[in-house]
Amino acid sequence: MTLTTPKPAPCVAIIGGGPAGLMAAEVLARGGARVELYDAMPSVGRKFLLAGVGGMNITHSEAKPAFIARYGARQNKMTEWLADFDAEALRAWIHGLGIDTFVGTSGRVFPTDMKAAPLLRAWLKRLRELGVRIHTRHRWLGWNAEGALRISGPSGEQAVKAAATLLALGGASWARLGSDGAWVPLLQARGVAIAPLQASNCGFDVAAWSPFLQDKFAGAPLKNVSLCLAGESPRLGEFVLTATGIEGSLVYALSAAIRETINRHGRATVQLDLLPQTPLNKLQAALGKPRGSQSMAKHLHRQAGIDGVKAALLRELANKDAFNDPMQLARAIKVLPIELIRPRPLDEAISTAGGVPLEQLDAGLMLKALPGTFCAGEMLDWEAPTGGYLLTACFASGRRAAQGILGWLKQQAE
Numbered sequence: 001m002t003l004t005t006p007k008p009a010p011c012v013a014i015i016g017g018g019p020a021g022l023m024a025a026e027v028l029a030r031g032g033a034r035v036e037l038y039d040a041m042p043s044v045g046r047k048f049l050l051a052g053v054g055g056m057n058i059t060h061s062e063a064k065p066a067f068i069a070r071y072g073a074r075q076n077k078m079t080e081w082l083a084d085f086d087a088e089a090l091r092a093w094i095h096g097l098g099i100d101t102f103v104g105t106s107g108r109v110f111p112t113d114m115k116a117a118p119l120l121r122a123w124l125k126r127l128r129e130l131g132v133r134i135h136t137r138h139r140w141l142g143w144n145a146e147g148a149l150r151i152s153g154p155s156g157e158q159a160v161k162a163a164a165t166l167l168a169l170g171g172a173s174w175a176r177l178g179s180d181g182a183w184v185p186l187l188q189a190r191g192v193a194i195a196p197l198q199a200s201n202c203g204f205d206v207a208a209w210s211p212f213l214q215d216k217f218a219g220a221p222l223k224n225v226s227l228c229l230a231g232e233s234p235r236l237g238e239f240v241l242t243a244t245g246i247e248g249s250l251v252y253a254l255s256a257a258i259r260e261t262i263n264r265h266g267r268a269t270v271q272l273d274l275l276p277q278t279p280l281n282k283l284q285a286a287l288g289k290p291r292g293s294q295s296m297a298k299h300l301h302r303q304a305g306i307d308g309v310k311a312a313l314l315r316e317l318a319n320k321d322a323f324n325d326p327m328q329l330a331r332a333i334k335v336l337p338i339e340l341i342r343p344r345p346l347d348e349a350i351s352t353a354g355g356v357p358l359e360q361l362d363a364g365l366m367l368k369a370l371p372g373t374f375c376a377g378e379m380l381d382w383e384a385p386t387g388g389y390l391l392t393a394c395f396a397s398g399r400r401a402a403q404g405i406l407g408w409l410k411q412q413a414e
Helices: 019-030 046-051 064-069 072-084 087-096 117-129 184-188 211-217 249-253 255-265 280-287 296-304 308-317 320-324 326-334 389-413
Strands: 011-015 034-038 101-103 108-111 133-135 139-143 149-153 156-160 164-167 195-200 221-229 235-241 245-247 268-273 336-340 351-355 373-375
Touching: 011 019, 019 034, 019 117, 019 389, 046 117, 064 072, 072 389, 087 101, 087 108, 087 389, 117 133, 139 184, 164 389, 195 255, 211 308, 221 249, 221 255, 221 308, 235 249, 245 249, 245 336, 249 255, 255 268, 280 296, 280 326, 296 308, 308 326, 308 336, 320 326, 326 336, 373 389
Parallel strands: 011 034, 011 164, 034 133, 164 373
Antiparallel strands: 101 108, 139 149, 149 156, 195 351, 221 235, 221 268, 235 245, 268 336
């Protein structure tokens, strides 16, 4: 009797140990692949851990149509990804790691302890048990003449031959955590078109604030306000005045539209409502009351609750004549224009837009120009606001790519 030696499991190399790469590693290992994961940093999941500082917002609980709409121009593609792994599936997966979650008042979903580290520790333990091998301090340098992966590690450079490769290298924000965009020229040299990387979920600069506003109010939050581009629906929330402009959650929600307006016109004007809960006519009536010997600052405080950073910003941006006309002043409070001239530098952004266009990939996220090479995560050309949408899509793309790899390996073996 002739005994046949079982075929070894195919080796899949994953470059990048963020949420997309780690999720792909789990799916691949469960699918029977031998997984070797390489990350340039001393440990994996560094940006994931940083995102958890102050509260790990893992996903969002809003209804699926509204959730999908957060991905803007890419929502049709995200519908495909999230069909396999949506917010509810992500929560169930987290619960499977022994981590409970809860929905906050804003609809955002958090681990019960609000921390990322316990989740990551439990996940890495699962991956080790599945046989995933993780190589830290190993940087991908491209391919050699034979098509093997060039990996530089503590012991020097090695050539890694893999049955398939997943690139999950992140965008180009937070370079100190590993997302440095160094992969762009490597893919371009192989004929892969790359959409320019741009800041997303970022702050923006104004031409200049007055020294008074900078000195007294840089870092001050503007709460219970609304913001919009002209002609768009306003969004409620809060943001922060910075020494050079504005940033914060409300600004991040509009960052894609603001950035694209600046790209087209060289600047963008957002309209700030300092009192979104107060109708214009009611505000006009309040400000129209006689103020007698009271200063305008005192009048604004008593009649409208405008003081502190809101009063300072109103003084900074409103027409000076408005302070002599209650009707005009009320209109300024309701529609205060802030002219923005540029996004903050890419490395300050929470995430990036641009990257590998989705049109360069097949349905399984394999590069059409490089059969056997797949991409996932933030290095792909899509973007979303903060609130759990970024992480959810990164996880979903990692699963999608891993399923694509397993299907492709099966085809190659037939």
